[in-house]
Amino acid sequence: MATTPSTLLRTARDVAEDLAADAITRDRAGRPPVDERARLREAGLLAALTPPGQDRGADWRTGCAVIREIATADSAVGDLLARHYVHAWSGRFYGGPHEAALLEEASVREQWLWTGAVRAPAPEGEPDGPDLVLRPRDSGYVLTGRRSVDTAVAVADQIVLDAVCAATGEVLVVRIPPRARGVQVETAPDRLGQRVAGAGEVVLDRVGVKPSQVLGRRPDEEEAAAPFTALAEPALRLALCHVGLGIAEGALTEVRDLSRGGRAHRLPGEDPDLLLTYGELASAAHTASAVVDRATDLMARALATGGLLDAEEPASVAALVATAETVTSRAAMHITTRVLELADAPGLDRFWRNARVLTAHRPAAHRLRSIGEHYLNGSHRAVAAAYL
Structure with a gap:
C-alpha cells in the first residue's frame, strides 16, 4: 500500500536523525554510499520516492520535503536521494505511459536506486x-x-x-x-x-x-521537446534546490545549537550584534525557502497535468526554478560562510564545502540572463544547465 505523506515524512525524520549521528565521521571517510543506500532501502525511502501511482510512489511536494529533510542532516545523501527521485521519473519524461508504469512498478518491487x-x-x-x-x-x-x-x-x-x-x-x-x-x-x-x-x-x-x-x-533542440519532456531538466535542478536549502538550514541549526550551548565564539546574551547576525541568516534561509516552495508548487501542478501540459508552461516553470536556484545558491553560500565565523567546531566546515560543490557548476550570470530573457521577451526557451 502507498505510504501517506505524513508517515513518509516521519520516516524521513527518523532516517535524518540516524544520518546526523555519524555525518561528520562518514564525511571524513568519503567512502562510496554503500551503507547509506542500505539505510535508505531499509527505511523504504527508495521504493517510496518514485513517481505517484496507484498504491505506490510520492507526489512531487512530498518527495521534495523528504529530500530536504534528509539533506538537512547529510546533504550528500540528500543529493543522492534527489537524483534518485527525479531519474525515477525518466520513464514518464521520455517514454510512454504503459512502459513508464511497468518500469516504476519494477523499481518499487526491486527497490532500485537510480x-x-x-x-x-x-x-x-x-x-x-x-x-x-x-x-x-x-x-x-x-x-x-x-x-x-x-x-x-x-x-x-x-x-x-x-x-x-x-x-x-x-x-x-x-x-x-x-x-x-x-x-x-x-x-x-x-x-x-x-x-x-x-x-x-x-x-x-x-x-x-x-x-x-x-x-x-x-x-x-530545446524548442523541439514535448512540454512534459521539457520538465525533466528543471525538475532535477529544483530537487537540488531542496538539497541546497537543507545545507543552509542544517548549518544554521548546528551553529545555533552551539551558541545555545555556550560553545560558540560569542554568546547571544553578551553580544547583541550576534542577534543581528542570526536575524540576517535566518531571513536569508526563509526567503530562499519561500521562493523554492513557490517553484515546487508550480512544478507539482505541471507534473500533475501530464500530457495535457500547455506548450508555454514549461518555460514559466523553468524561469521560476532558475530564480529559486539563484536565491538558494546565494543563501547557502552566504549562510555556510558566515557560520564559520560564529563557531569553530569539528565538522562545521562540511556545510560550506558541500554548498560549494553543489553550486559550483551552475553560474548565476547564465541563469539571470535567461530569467531576464523570459521576463522581458516571454521566451519559451528553458533555462538550461549542463547535465541532469
Missing part, C-alpha cells in the same frame, strides 16, 4: 562530438563512451544516460545497470564536498542495450 547524467540540449551542438555513442545491432544497441555522474556511480541499480545513435543521429535516453558487462566505474573519493554522494565516472565499453532499456528520444 542515478544518471542526461545532458540538456546544447544550443550550438557539441563541437567535439558526442561522448556516448549507440551503434545498432540485431538485438538492440551497443553503447560506448564515458560520462561523469554526480551520485551513486558505484552503488546504483540504474544509471540514466543520453547517447547519440550513430545510424540516425537521434539522441536516445537509456538506462544501464552498472553491473552489466562492459561497464566500469571510477569513483571520485577526493572531492571537496558531497563526499558521500558517490560521484565518479562511468566507462562503457560496447555495453549491450536492449530495446526495453531505451526510455525514449531526447530532442537535440
Whole structure:
C-alpha cells in the first residue's frame, strides 16, 4: 500500500536523525554510499520516492520535503536521494505511459536506486562530438563512451544516460545497470564536498542495450521537446534546490545549537550584534525557502497535468526554478560562510564545502540572463544547465 505523506515524512525524520549521528565521521571517510543506500532501502525511502501511482510512489511536494529533510542532516545523501527521485521519473519524461508504469512498478518491487547524467540540449551542438555513442545491432544497441555522474556511480541499480545513435543521429535516453558487462566505474573519493554522494565516472565499453532499456528520444533542440519532456531538466535542478536549502538550514541549526550551548565564539546574551547576525541568516534561509516552495508548487501542478501540459508552461516553470536556484545558491553560500565565523567546531566546515560543490557548476550570470530573457521577451526557451 502507498505510504501517506505524513508517515513518509516521519520516516524521513527518523532516517535524518540516524544520518546526523555519524555525518561528520562518514564525511571524513568519503567512502562510496554503500551503507547509506542500505539505510535508505531499509527505511523504504527508495521504493517510496518514485513517481505517484496507484498504491505506490510520492507526489512531487512530498518527495521534495523528504529530500530536504534528509539533506538537512547529510546533504550528500540528500543529493543522492534527489537524483534518485527525479531519474525515477525518466520513464514518464521520455517514454510512454504503459512502459513508464511497468518500469516504476519494477523499481518499487526491486527497490532500485537510480542515478544518471542526461545532458540538456546544447544550443550550438557539441563541437567535439558526442561522448556516448549507440551503434545498432540485431538485438538492440551497443553503447560506448564515458560520462561523469554526480551520485551513486558505484552503488546504483540504474544509471540514466543520453547517447547519440550513430545510424540516425537521434539522441536516445537509456538506462544501464552498472553491473552489466562492459561497464566500469571510477569513483571520485577526493572531492571537496558531497563526499558521500558517490560521484565518479562511468566507462562503457560496447555495453549491450536492449530495446526495453531505451526510455525514449531526447530532442537535440530545446524548442523541439514535448512540454512534459521539457520538465525533466528543471525538475532535477529544483530537487537540488531542496538539497541546497537543507545545507543552509542544517548549518544554521548546528551553529545555533552551539551558541545555545555556550560553545560558540560569542554568546547571544553578551553580544547583541550576534542577534543581528542570526536575524540576517535566518531571513536569508526563509526567503530562499519561500521562493523554492513557490517553484515546487508550480512544478507539482505541471507534473500533475501530464500530457495535457500547455506548450508555454514549461518555460514559466523553468524561469521560476532558475530564480529559486539563484536565491538558494546565494543563501547557502552566504549562510555556510558566515557560520564559520560564529563557531569553530569539528565538522562545521562540511556545510560550506558541500554548498560549494553543489553550486559550483551552475553560474548565476547564465541563469539571470535567461530569467531576464523570459521576463522581458516571454521566451519559451528553458533555462538550461549542463547535465541532469
